[in-house]
Amino acid sequence: MTLVRQYLRSLLNARKLLLSTFLLCFALMIYTPFLIIVFRSIGRGWFGRLWLPPEYTLDWYQWAIEVTDIVGITKNTLIIAALAVIMATLIGIPTGWAFGRRRIPGKELLMSMILLPRMIPPIAYALGVAQIFYRLQLIDTHFGVALAHVAVCAPYAILVLSATFEGLDERVLEAASVCGAGTLRSFFHVVLPLIFPGILSSMIFTFTTSYNEFTLTLMTYGKDTTTLPVRTYLAIGEGYWEVTSAMSILLIIPSLLVLFLIQRQVAPEKLVGGFKGV
Amino acid sequence: MSDPMIELRGVTKRYGDVLANDNVTLKIQRGELMTLLGPSGCGKTTALRCITGHNVPDEGEVWIEGRNVTSVPTHKRELGMVFQNFALFPHMTVFDNVEFPLMIRRMDKRERRERVMEALRLIRMEQYEKHYPREVSGGQQQRVGLARALVYRPKVLLLDEPLSNLDAKLREEMRFEIRDLIDRLGITAVYVTHDQAEALALSDRVAVMSAGHIEQVGTPDEIYDYPQSRFVADFIGLSDFVEAAVISLDSAGEMVTVQAKGLEILISGRRNMSPGQSVLLFVRPNDVELLPASSEAGTNVFLGEVEKMTYLGDRNDYRIVLGDGLRLRVQTDGKVRFNECERVKVYLPPALCRVILE
Numbered sequence: 001m002t003l004v005r006q007y008l009r010s011l012l013n014a015r016k017l018l019l020s021t022f023l024l025c026f027a028l029m030i031y032t033p034f035l036i037i038v039f040r041s042i043g044r045g046w047f048g049r050l051w052l053p054p055e056y057t058l059d060w061y062q063w064a065i066e067v068t069d070i071v072g073i074t075k076n077t078l079i080i081a082a083l084a085v086i087m088a089t090l091i092g093i094p095t096g097w098a099f100g101r102r103r104i105p106g107k108e109l110l111m112s113m114i115l116l117p118r119m120i121p122p123i124a125y126a127l128g129v130a131q132i133f134y135r136l137q138l139i140d141t142h143f144g145v146a147l148a149h150v151a152v153c154a155p156y157a158i159l160v161l162s163a164t165f166e167g168l169d170e171r172v173l174e175a176a177s178v179c180g181a182g183t184l185r186s187f188f189h190v191v192l193p194l195i196f197p198g199i200l201s202s203m204i205f206t207f208t209t210s211y212n213e214f215t216l217t218l219m220t221y222g223k224d225t226t227t228l229p230v231r232t233y234l235a236i237g238e239g240y241w242e243v244t245s246a247m248s249i250l251l252i253i254p255s256l257l258v259l260f261l262i263q264r265q266v267a268p269e270k271l272v273g274g275f276k277g278v
Numbered sequence: 279m280s281d282p283m284i285e286l287r288g289v290t291k292r293y294g295d296v297l298a299n300d301n302v303t304l305k306i307q308r309g310e311l312m313t314l315l316g317p318s319g320c321g322k323t324t325a326l327r328c329i330t331g332h333n334v335p336d337e338g339e340v341w342i343e344g345r346n347v348t349s350v351p352t353h354k355r356e357l358g359m360v361f362q363n364f365a366l367f368p369h370m371t372v373f374d375n376v377e378f379p380l381m382i383r384r385m386d387k388r389e390r391r392e393r394v395m396e397a398l399r400l401i402r403m404e405q406y407e408k409h410y411p412r413e414v415s416g417g418q419q420q421r422v423g424l425a426r427a428l429v430y431r432p433k434v435l436l437l438d439e440p441l442s443n444l445d446a447k448l449r450e451e452m453r454f455e456i457r458d459l460i461d462r463l464g465i466t467a468v469y470v471t472h473d474q475a476e477a478l479a480l481s482d483r484v485a486v487m488s489a490g491h492i493e494q495v496g497t498p499d500e501i502y503d504y505p506q507s508r509f510v511a512d513f514i515g516l517s518d519f520v521e522a523a524v525i526s527l528d529s530a531g532e533m534v535t536v537q538a539k540g541l542e543i544l545i546s547g548r549r550n551m552s553p554g555q556s557v558l559l560f561v562r563p564n565d566v567e568l569l570p571a572s573s574e575a576g577t578n579v580f581l582g583e584v585e586k587m588t589y590l591g592d593r594n595d596y597r598i599v600l601g602d603g604l605r606l607r608v609q610t611d612g613k614v615r616f617n618e619c620e621r622v623k624v625y626l627p628p629a630l631c632r633v634i635l636e
Contacts, residue, residue, distance in 0.1 A: 172368070181382045
């Protein structure tokens with residue numbers, strides 16, 4: 001009996017071993033490119049043949065900051081992202097309200113039309129956007145680039161906000177009015193606290209979307225509106241792999257910060273559904 | 279009688295083509311618990327929402343405490359309300375939920391705390407003040423809802439199916455708890471439910487509603503013993519209905535003989551009836567008596583056969599066929615037992631046979 005049990009247990013262990021091997025391989029596949037960039041950005045004389053760089057330096061970061069004007073470019077990126085967030089939120093609130101709280105005939109069809117810019121290949125979409133923008137002279141303006149980003153940001157905002165508003169229970173609002181709260185007070189004491197996490201997560205989503213957007217920026221940017229992803233891409237062409245790597249790392253930092261904020265401040269389950277029920 | 283606390287005067291409300299309330303008129307006295315009872319879609323919730331102000335009636339008026347409030351917004355009506363899905367504020371703790379109406383009324387902070395703790399003690403939830411609604415059970419959530427509705431001492435408490443989201447056992451406990459609270463506070467209450475047992479157990483008076491209008495208003499025993507329409511008799515408790523025609527009356531008009539499917543049934547009625555008139559006879563299945571087939575003949579004793587018998591533990595449920603195909607449902611206590619296909623005698627007590635004049 002004990003022999004059989006031992007054999008079974010070893011089988012179980014073998015399965016565990018297999019599982020952890022797979023997980024490790026998967027993690028390596030995902031994280032290796034990232035590790036290479038990290039080492040590339042802080043190593044000197046590392047050509048990928050050695051396991052670790054022979055020498056460490058922060059020069060490439062200095063180069064990235066000084067030579068490529070990363071401060072100005074970050075400013076561009078943030079201005080564009082902020083404009084895109086504002087526009088997407090202004091579009092998303094009323095649209096999300098209508099989708100989440102009103103009966104609209106053909107709601108599913110409308111929703112899929114709103115999501116369409118996210119479905120078609122960005123480059124095809126960007127081509128059309130660029131042609132219109134040249135005619136309207138919106139190329140190389142912060143507003144123009146942000147407007148192009150709205151096409152992909154707004155669907156996110158609408159999706160998240162309509163779920164948030166849908167989760168807002170009509171009965172809770174009625175309870176507030178029976179308790180004596182007029183429109184204004186029930187908005188500030190009840191509605192706003194309930195929808196705030198939804199609005200915040202919508203803004204975070206649209207911010208990261210705009211911040212990381214590449215294709216649409218590539219077709220609409222100019223020398224005054226270069227963003228971080230585009231500049232990083234251009235740096236590859238200039239041939240400085242180490243500087244490019246350093247820029248990528250700098251590019252990642254704000255996204256990591258946002259991710260950290262999401263984890264800390266907003267519970268993930270509140271991100272999409274809002275407060276659904278009690 | 280003094281002025282009613284709440285009065286609906288000819289309230290009519292349409293949703294598109296649907297007539298949800300059709301000329302509803304109802305007076306609710308100070309300190310009484312009035313239940314609006316009816317199947318779903320009968321307009322009871324619509325009527326309640328006209329009282330709260332969440333609905334504005336298309337026609338008619340709503341009066342509260344001698345004041346026409348038809349166009350007064352909800353938040354100025356000074357009501358307390360308990361909701362079916364509890365409708366607590368999910369982002370506030372139990373304490374904050376109960377404090378909300380006092381905060382809105384800008385009450386002094388120290389008094390607020392005292393009043394909230396007093397209300398939480400009343401519902402035995404003072405140790406849960408810092409919990410969020412989702413962290414306490416359904417029954418506790420509903421008690422918090424009750425405390426929130428009562429904390430600012432409104433004169434009127436409205437309850438919209440407050441127990442139907444709770445399980446059966448809890449529902450019965452809460453039923454008594456609510457009645458107890460209302461008695462202690464001497465508040466006027468309007469209670470909406472589709473559960474007839476709840477309505478009979480709780481109410482001072484019941485308004486039975488159907489298809490947007492009020493069928494009958496009365497105390498629970500009036501509603502149960504003297505329903506004025508087939509709908510009410512059918513909705514409240516079990517009923518056997520028999521179409522009948524009046525044959526003769528005694529001189530005082532007290533004892534009436536009716537004929538139904540070839541049987542002559544004597545009933546003791548106080549209603550004004552005349553020979554030849556057709557009436558609907560109804561009797562409660564547990565008022566009918568079953569006797570062995572060998573027992574003596576007499577008035578209102580008829581021979582029949584057990585078609586089906588169902589054992590229900592404390593009761594037995596029979597379907598009996600009388601001569602000429604008249605089918606009756608009869609419930610007896612568990613001790614009286616007849617088998618299927620057995621012949622029995624059925625006794626319909628004259629005082630418990632009732633008529634509905636239609």
